[in-house]
Amino acid sequence: MTRALLTLNLKDDPAVISEYRYHHAHIWPEVAASLRNSGIETMEIFLIGRRLVMVVESDGRDLNHAFATHHASADARVLEWEALMKAMQEPVAEARPGEWWARMEQVFSLA
Numbered sequence: 001m002t003r004a005l006l007t008l009n010l011k012d013d014p015a016v017i018s019e020y021r022y023h024h025a026h027i028w029p030e031v032a033a034s035l036r037n038s039g040i041e042t043m044e045i046f047l048i049g050r051r052l053v054m055v056v057e058s059d060g061r062d063l064n065h066a067f068a069t070h071h072a073s074a075d076a077r078v079l080e081w082e083a084l085m086k087a088m089q090e091p092v093a094e095a096r097p098g099e100w101w102a103r104m105e106q107v108f109s110l111a
Helices: 014-025 029-037 063-071 076-088
Strands: 002-010 040-048 051-058
Touching (some): 002 014, 014 040, 029 040, 029 076
Antiparallel strands (some): 040 051
């Protein structure tokens, strides 16, 4: 199992944040299927203000590869969803060049 915490911001607009919440309360079935078929086993997204934090686990596949497989989907609904979500988002200032969802560094674990 591969696990990561990722972060990004929603655009600073209450209507955008409301729309993002709505879509994630009603995720399109094609999107969920594509994520699972790409190797994503669990995904949770948390929101505070406009900051999103995603907890994601794959079936052992590299997460970058899993997300690339999902984003390369030939399913028009998946591509429409991804374009819609990206229009509502913006990378955090700490993101590396070319990074959209920034990977967070684990600094502590009480295991």
